[in-house]
Amino acid sequence: MAPRASRLTLERTVLANGLRVVVAPDHASPLVGVAVVYDVGFRSEPPGRTGFAHLFEHLMFQGSAHVAKMEHARLVEGAGGVFNGNTRSDLTTYYEALPAGALDLALWLEADRMGAPAVTEENLANQIAVVEEEIKVNVLNQPYGGFPWISLPELAFDTYPNAHNGYGDFTHLERASVADAVAFHARYYAPSNATLAVAGDCDPDQVVALAERYFGPIASRRAPVAGPWGEPAPREERRRVIDDPLAPQPAFALGYRTPDPVGDLTHHLAYVAAASVLGDGDASRLRERLMHHDHAVTDLGCSIGVFGGDSLMMRDPALFQVVVYHPDDVTADELAATVHEEIARLGDDGCRVDELERVTAAFAGGFWQGVDSVNERAIMLASLETIHGDAGLLDELPGLLGAITPAAVAAAAADLASQPVARVEIHPAPDGEAT
Amino acid sequence: MRAVRRVAAPRLLDETVDGGLHLVAVRRPSVPMVEVRLCVPLGAGLVRHAAGPLVLTGAVTAGTAHHDRASLADAFERLGGALDAALDDDVVTLHAFGLATALPTLLDLVNEVLTGATYPADEVRAERDRTADEVIMDLSRPEVQAGEALRARLYGHHPYATPTPRPEALRRVSAAGLRAIHPRVFDPRGAHLIVVGDVSTARVARLVAERLGPWLAGAGAGATPLAPLPPVTPGGIELHDRPGALQSNVLVGANAPRRTDPQWPATALANLVVGGMFTSRLVENLRERHGYTYSPHSDVHHGRPGSTLIVAAEVGSSVTAAALVELRYELGRVAALGVSEEELEGARRYAIGSYLIRTSTQRGLAATLAAYATSDTPASLVFEHPARITRATLEDVNAAAREHLGPGSMATLVVGDVDVVGPALRALDEVTTPSA
Numbered sequence: 001m002a003p004r005a006s007r008l009t010l011e012r013t014v015l016a017n018g019l020r021v022v023v024a025p026d027h028a029s030p031l032v033g034v035a036v037v038y039d040v041g042f043r044s045e046p047p048g049r050t051g052f053a054h055l056f057e058h059l060m061f062q063g064s065a066h067v068a069k070m071e072h073a074r075l076v077e078g079a080g081g082v083f084n085g086n087t088r089s090d091l092t093t094y095y096e097a098l099p100a101g102a103l104d105l106a107l108w109l110e111a112d113r114m115g116a117p118a119v120t121e122e123n124l125a126n127q128i129a130v131v132e133e134e135i136k137v138n139v140l141n142q143p144y145g146g147f148p149w150i151s152l153p154e155l156a157f158d159t160y161p162n163a164h165n166g167y168g169d170f171t172h173l174e175r176a177s178v179a180d181a182v183a184f185h186a187r188y189y190a191p192s193n194a195t196l197a198v199a200g201d202c203d204p205d206q207v208v209a210l211a212e213r214y215f216g217p218i219a220s221r222r223a224p225v226a227g228p229w230g231e232p233a234p235r236e237e238r239r240r241v242i243d244d245p246l247a248p249q250p251a252f253a254l255g256y257r258t259p260d261p262v263g264d265l266t267h268h269l270a271y272v273a274a275a276s277v278l279g280d281g282d283a284s285r286l287r288e289r290l291m292h293h294d295h296a297v298t299d300l301g302c303s304i305g306v307f308g309g310d311s312l313m314m315r316d317p318a319l320f321q322v323v324v325y326h327p328d329d330v331t332a333d334e335l336a337a338t339v340h341e342e343i344a345r346l347g348d349d350g351c352r353v354d355e356l357e358r359v360t361a362a363f364a365g366g367f368w369q370g371v372d373s374v375n376e377r378a379i380m381l382a383s384l385e386t387i388h389g390d391a392g393l394l395d396e397l398p399g400l401l402g403a404i405t406p407a408a409v410a411a412a413a414a415d416l417a418s419q420p421v422a423r424v425e426i427h428p429a430p431d432g433e434a435t
Numbered sequence: 436m437r438a439v440r441r442v443a444a445p446r447l448l449d450e451t452v453d454g455g456l457h458l459v460a461v462r463r464p465s466v467p468m469v470e471v472r473l474c475v476p477l478g479a480g481l482v483r484h485a486a487g488p489l490v491l492t493g494a495v496t497a498g499t500a501h502h503d504r505a506s507l508a509d510a511f512e513r514l515g516g517a518l519d520a521a522l523d524d525d526v527v528t529l530h531a532f533g534l535a536t537a538l539p540t541l542l543d544l545v546n547e548v549l550t551g552a553t554y555p556a557d558e559v560r561a562e563r564d565r566t567a568d569e570v571i572m573d574l575s576r577p578e579v580q581a582g583e584a585l586r587a588r589l590y591g592h593h594p595y596a597t598p599t600p601r602p603e604a605l606r607r608v609s610a611a612g613l614r615a616i617h618p619r620v621f622d623p624r625g626a627h628l629i630v631v632g633d634v635s636t637a638r639v640a641r642l643v644a645e646r647l648g649p650w651l652a653g654a655g656a657g658a659t660p661l662a663p664l665p666p667v668t669p670g671g672i673e674l675h676d677r678p679g680a681l682q683s684n685v686l687v688g689a690n691a692p693r694r695t696d697p698q699w700p701a702t703a704l705a706n707l708v709v710g711g712m713f714t715s716r717l718v719e720n721l722r723e724r725h726g727y728t729y730s731p732h733s734d735v736h737h738g739r740p741g742s743t744l745i746v747a748a749e750v751g752s753s754v755t756a757a758a759l760v761e762l763r764y765e766l767g768r769v770a771a772l773g774v775s776e777e778e779l780e781g782a783r784r785y786a787i788g789s790y791l792i793r794t795s796t797q798r799g800l801a802a803t804l805a806a807y808a809t810s811d812t813p814a815s816l817v818f819e820h821p822a823r824i825t826r827a828t829l830e831d832v833n834a835a836a837r838e839h840l841g842p843g844s845m846a847t848l849v850v851g852d853v854d855v856v857g858p859a860l861r862a863l864d865e866v867t868t869p870s871a
Contacts, residue, residue, distance in 0.1 A: 028464075028465040028795075029465065029791070029795040030791065031791060031792060031795055069723070070714060070719060070723060073713040073714045074714045074781065077712050077713060077714050077781060077784075077785040078714070078780075078781040078784055078785065079784060079788065080784045080785055080787055080788015080789065080791070081785075081788055081789075081792075082788075082789055082792055083713075097792045098788065098792075099788050099791060102788075125726075126723065126724070126726045127726075128726075129725075129726025129727075130722055130723075130726050130728075130729055131729075132751075133682070133726070133727070133728050133729040133749070133750070133751055134729035134730075136681050136682045136729075136749070136751070137682060137729050137730070137749045140681050141577060141680060141681045141682045141749070142576060142577070143572070143575040143576060245679075246575060247575065248571045248572055248574075248575045249568060249571065249572065281508050281512055281517065282496070282504050282505055282507075282508035283505045283506070283508040283509035283512060288504075288505045291565070292497075292504050292505065292558070292561070295560075295561035295564070295565070298565055298568040298569060298572070299569070325568075325572065327564075327568055357513065358509050358512045358513055359512075361512055361513050361514065361515045362512040362515065362516075362517070364515050364534075365468065365512075365514075365515025365516050365517075365532070365533060365534065368466040368467060368468045368515070368534075369466070369468060369532070369796075369797075369798060371466065372465050372466045372468070372796040372797055372798065373795070373796050373799075374795065375792075
């Protein structure tokens with residue numbers, strides 16, 4: 001069943017200082033989504049400062065030239081809006097969804113902190129403490145904390161930008177200084193290193209005029225070149241065992257390389273399709289076999305990305321991942337051998353046309369659900385504009401995925417099967433009982 | 436104050452149809468998709484013995500006369516969607532979505548599952564073992580341990596106090612047992628069907644009658660209502676040991692008004708001021724001033740038998756007592772002194788704006804309608820929410836804060852390393868440490 005073609009109307013422009021502006025007007029709800037995406041993430045943080053990109057994201061909420069601490073939140077929420085930010089390997093994203101009348105306010109706030117955040121010793125110390133509690137709640141005090149999003153890249157990659165823990169080491173976080181923050185902002189938060197996207201109930205001419213008024217006065221400065229981050233693929237298999245006393249049962253993750261998501265998008269999408277054929281939903285091959293036929297695993301999934309990021313919102317290198325949670329009556333060796341066998345079979349025999357139809361239809365449905373939110377729409381547009389230089393790709397992705405052939409999926413799987421794999425294993429507490 | 440463009444409430448279909456099914460539908464053409472949620476309330480017996488319903492949510496999609504698990508999943512994905520089932524407290528939800536034009540086929544498949552799930556014996560054996568493993572993984576998470584302990588602390592002998600079914604109970608579930616409870620779980624009488632998407636409400640009503648007819652024809656007596664939640668016994672600190680924990684889960688809970696209660700809008704606003712938004716007193720104090728925690732929050736959970744306010748924070752072990760002092764201070768301050776006019780207006784605009792944002796997507800609106808339906812709240816109140824929030828006065832909000840947010844009406848529970856956090860907590864209040 002073919003979904004109707006998308007109706008996204010896009011206006012794109014670039015301000016004199018280099019800020020890219022994307023507007024996607026749509027009047028289905030009286031809301032606007034605003035996203036400002038900076039072309040900086042974990043990969044750009046200086047050695048000895050792991051976790052700094054994310055810490056800096058926190059600092060951007062601590063006030064700016066004309067905005068006091070807590071005032072950003074008070075103004076956005078007081079206008080009926082919601083906001084947040086996140087940091088990934090290549091991008092740092094700030095966003096708001098608000099009633100349409102508050103667009104002016106959101107753009108003013110974003111421009112004020114792009115101009116100059118107000119980082120003080122006190123705010124820095126406070127946010128280091130908050131980030132450390134965030135890391136405890138999400139990683140250190142949790143079973144499977146950081147698995148596989150921190151541990152797999154550490155094993156699969158060799159160079160600092162790709163391999164290091166983007167949440168950061170506590171000693172590195174505690175060493176961060178106000179001077180570091182000023183230097184980081186000067187280098188990476190230039191208007192020409194960012195994209196502003198506005199989606200929803202707005203008039204493009206008005207958005208561009210407001211962007212000119214608020215962002216226009218920010219001085220132009222040269223943006224650093226991001227990457228390239230590519231590094232040679234491992235030549236032999238790698239394996240790392242992590243003892244996790246909080247985990248009640250074993251788990252493992254396999255990591256493989258993919259083609260460049262930016263420079264070789266069509267080729268990369270064949271791997272996205274292969275991930276769905278193999279491990280997305282109960283109709284996928286690995287879930288059908290290992291979960292529902294062999295009854296050997298508790299959960300299984302395939303995806304492409306690193307550090308929780310979608311591979312279409314990042315640069316090369318990306319990781320194709322298979323993540324498996326399983327009872328301890330079966331070994332990771334046995335299960336990994338079955339995974340390999342299925343990937344190789346997909347490479348040898350290819351996939352059926354109807355399998356690809358399933359993947360394409362599910363992707364199109366997921367696309368529509370994503371763009372139903374003004375917030376998501378703005379974030380995806382700004383991310384694609386920043387990484388691919390083309391926000392319009394959002395509309396084209398379902399079609400591009402639909403054009404992938406069974407032969408291309410087979411070739412992708414054959415390549416995956418030929419690669420030496422990186423495997424991280426989680427071993428639970430010896431008595432099998434978590435505390 | 437910035438003006439929010441007024442949006443007319445959409446046409447709402449809200450009626451009881453054949454078989455005693457409660458059908459709620461709204462046309463929302465924002466994208467060419469449709470959301471379908473079937474929410475069925477369970478009787479007290481099934482809530483107390485939830486091993487069967489929990490395995491059932493995994494096994495109901497394991498096969499019918501015409502589909503096995505993989506081909507069923509495949510059929511939904513071909514419609515641009517998916518089907519899954521979940522159990523929350525006392526409600527089983529069957530959630531399906533797909534392209535709006537595919538609604539007839541989607542409902543045919545839902546009907547097939549509801550009237551013809553076969554529960555193959557080997558699938559059920561595998562599913563119950565897998566569910567047991569999932570429960571073991573879930574119970575290893577500190578917030579899950581803490582939530583379960585809090586339910587026991589708050590609800591005493593009420594079915595809501597029932598812990599997650601244990602692996603032993605799950606491994607005893609049989610295919611015959613699931614076939615026996617299936618009609619009781621999926622009884623159309625008293626169930627809520629929510630449909631939101633690019634489909635007119637008239638077409639939804641016609642398709643439901645037509646495509647779900649066989650299921651509707653098999654209606655039973657409906658689930659018996661649950662007794663109201665008991666009043667919370669306040670006071671003290673119940674301390675659960677988690678040796679070696681780097682953080683403590685601090686939870687505080689109390690009874691709260693239901694959404695149908697005239698005092699609800701004022702209570703919702705008072706809750707936002709104290710801990711329900713980022714610019715709340717708890718976030719400003721615990722996170723932005725002291726750095727004790729990443730994300731303190733205060734939420735009201737609405738269920739069929741009543742509503743509960745829960746304030747929660749994951750705090751560093753060494754500052755657990757200090758964080759509890761600040762948390763109780765903020766609750767006491769809002770109860771005793773009320774909120775300022777400025778705080779109230781900020782919370783009011785946030786309440787209305789975030790409501791618009793939450794209900795602006797098909798999925799968000801369907802989830803909101805389902806949450807209202809499963810707490811026995813009329814669907815029309817979803818669309819009256821902004822007006823109700825607008826009418827609450829400062830006096831109403833301060834009265835609600837005094838009645839519902841004071842620490843004197845709350846139960847306190849901490850999960851943490853007793854050796855580390857125990858001594859300071861004992862200096863604050865009477866501490867009980869239940870033996871596991």
